[in-house]
Amino acid sequence: QQQVKQSPQSLIVQKGGISIINCAYENTAFDYFPWYQQFPGKGPALLIAIRPDVSEKKEGRFTISFNKSAKQFSLHIMDSQPGDSATYFCAASNAGGTSYGKLTFGQGTILTVHP
């Protein structure tokens, strides 16, 4: 029940295209859903996050769509650029409860954006 399932494992997109990464969770106690971006040799960097009281959040070219009833959320990267090539992780936690620092991560998606 603690798992977060992420798909696809890898994604190739042309410059200017839309990248879409999906995640599904089981634990209904999760109340915080962040997305992280990781470049080789670096730690994950927080991109954008959403709480279940909203269905969509947009920051620049990055949008999270959230479907509470389906227990799914997704990251959309509009106008994808070669500099977006990285590994993306979705995560979830019961941040308002007792998960104290524990993020449950998906397995990651390696995004490659071709020029």
Place this chain on the structure above:
Amino acid sequence: KAGVTQTPRYLIKTRGQQVTLSCSPISGHRSVSWYQQTPGQGLQFLFEYFSETQRNKGNFPGRFSGRQFSNSRSEMNVSTLELGDSALYLCASSLRQASYGYTFGSGTRLTVV
């Protein structure tokens, strides 16, 4: 504003040895979490500290331990190293008592030979 600083960046140890990794959180951040990242298991939560108290612990053996000091700096220790402990160990810090907005360091790459 300095980010989360982890030292050392790289470490090579022999099976059976022990190792201590250090993490300096962002100034003012009081919550520090540790994660292990491997290609096979992904990112797995080790433990979290807030105001020198361990509030949460993941499913790792007792060989993995940690502590937090009064200045919020944290250390994690792995005793009796095994080959399978080879991983990137990541530290993350957050300003809030609740678990939002964690900022990660660049990690310590531990290789056990």
